Amino acid sequence: MEKIQMNVPLVEMDGDEMTRVIWQQIKDILLVPYIDLKTVYFDLGLKKRDETEDRITVEAAEATKKYGVAVKCATITPNAQRVEEYNLKQMWKSPNGTIRAILDGTVFRAPIIVKNVKPFVKTWERPITIARHAYGDIYRNVELKVEQKGKAELVFTGEDGQVVKEVIHNFGGPGILMGMHNLDGSVESFARACFSYALDQSQDLWFSTKDTISKKYDHTFKDIFQEVYDREYKDQFDAKGIEYFYTLIDDAVARVIRSSGGFIWACKNYDGDVMSDMVATAFGSLAMMTSVLVSPQGHYEYEAAHGTVTRHYYQHLKGQETSTNPVATLFAWTGALRKRGELDKLKDLVRFANTLEKAATDTIEQGVMTKDLALLAEGEKVVVNTRQFLEEINARLIKMI
Missing domain, CATH: 3.40.718.10 (Isopropylmalate Dehydrogenase)
Structure with missing residues (x-):
């Protein structure tokens, strides 16, 4: 040929x-x-x-x-x-x-389905794609081991010299500390990549964090996703007949296990790391997973x-x-x-x-x-x-x- x-x-x-x-x-x-x-x-x-x-x-x-x-x-x-x-x-x-x-990409991973390798979760009939944010959180953390009593504070010094402080904990003895960060711009890119990929695949998009506990950090992710969706993607989702919704990550896990698959699950960096391995193992093998990095451009x-x-x-x-x-x-x-x-x-x-x-x-x-x-x-x-x-x-x- x-x-x-x-x-x-x-x-x-x-x-x-x-x-x-x-x-x-x-x-x-x-x-x-x-x-x-x-x-x-x-x-x-x-x-x-x-x-x-x-x-x-x-x-x-x-x-x-x-x-x-x-x-x-x-x-x-x-x-x-x-x-x-x-x-x-x-x-x-x-x-x-x-x-x-x-x-500035988002990683999308999905299992490759073959009929004679059955998922360990019996209800799963179609692939579940994990969309993992690939910036910040624990992967760019700063850690400190505390050896004595003392006060730990979160301090931000603005470009204008203004200082904002929050007490993290008053240590009565040895312990550990960790600081994490993320960027609004990176979260926006993550959101756009997820929405664009969902449209490309004609699949529903789920997004989950723990905003009930993390009322500023995780809630910012939730708010940015909703703002980007309402401003740029809602009409396109409606036209395709697909859905975007947000839920707490513990509720998402319960929904995922009971589902038949066939959707995209967007997760923060660490959540996506863990859940992609869980989904891969439950479907069979990491050697039977597709993985694509998609940029917002x-x-x-x-x-x-x-x-x-x-x-x-x-x-x-x-x-x-x-x-x-x-x-x-x-x-x-x-x-x-x-x-x-x-x-x-x-x-x-x-x-x-x-x-x-x-x-x-x-x-x-x-x-x-x-x-x-x-x-x-x-x-x-x-x-x-x-x-x-x-x-x-x-x-x-x-x-x-």
């Missing part, structure tokens, strides 16, 4: 360890034979980030702003052990955190929701066979290709991305899968290694196109 053409390239961000190996296999087996694949390539492997003093991560994020759609492989966020292992100049920050900050960065699968990589280096699930990485590619096709009005590219995803889920539903899924799936199963799994997908893809 003639290869599908692309007009505008994707921003391609390569990664680390086993996912880097899988990344190339996906391209070789499932993409390059069918698409005249155009990408602007950035190597975000740890060695290259160290070599460029992490400038390459910033350049990749800026390129995403320029071209509009990116696809990213899983990368290492180094700890002390990784600094020693890779002989790094310093303990570089998370590439995901850097990219999120530059794009309409830039998209697709990635796998899991790590670099270090243990399998060390086995791979020894020449041992590995059965690593590539589905999340594959769906990062298909998500980016579909969005590129939608933006550029390339129906063949959109159709190919959809067909490739169907080939992947059909392969699993027909009992051929990697080891991790075999532990979860019902019915008869054939366990294969990663390359064999990709080739099985390709065999079905050939028949479908």
Whole structure:
């Protein structure tokens, strides 16, 4: 067949360890034979980030702003052990955190559904998408360990010199303190990204915080969401026949567990971190999750929701066979290709991305899968290694196109 053409390239961000190996296999087996694949390539492997003093991560994020759609492989966020292992100049920050900050983006994660991997919550029939705010709160906190009696105060000194103080606690002995912050502008961007994504997906949007306890911090999130919705999105939601509503997070959890799915659940940063893992585990596996970072300006960065699968990589280096699930990485590619096709009005590219995803889920539903899924799936199963799994997908893809 003639290869599908692309007009505008994707921003391609390569990664680390086993996912880097899988990344190339996906391209070789499932993409390059069918698409005249155009990408602007950035190597975000740890060695290259160290070599460029992490400038390459910033350049990749800026390129995403320029071209509009990116696809990213899983990368290492180094700890002390990784600094020693890779002989790094310093303990570089998370590439995901850097990219999120530059794009001012919101992370949307949703499970990939296959019929023979049943959710642990029996009522869930459709995917639940978690929209996670990616700025501030506990992830930019300041902490202090208190060793003696004393008074802790929250102090703000205005640009005009005015000082505002609130007593946090009068300590009668040792304890701990933590300060958190967020920005109205970031919360507005979060809200717009959520509302825009809900319209794009034609799904209801839920938002939850704990404003009954946090009457200023969390209540500000609630107020900003409502203001942005009423001012900019209500008419569009009404026209689409979809709903936005706010509820307390404890009420949201109860609603989610009793629901059939098929909606977007917007959460503050920490809540989204926890709830996305809960939803992923209840649906089956982090290796069966889509993840896309969406900016309020309409830039998209697709990635796998899991790590670099270090243990399998060390086995791979020894020449041992590995059965690593590539589905999340594959769906990062298909998500980016579909969005590129939608933006550029390339129906063949959109159709190919959809067909490739169907080939992947059909392969699993027909009992051929990697080891991790075999532990979860019902019915008869054939366990294969990663390359064999990709080739099985390709065999079905050939028949479908």
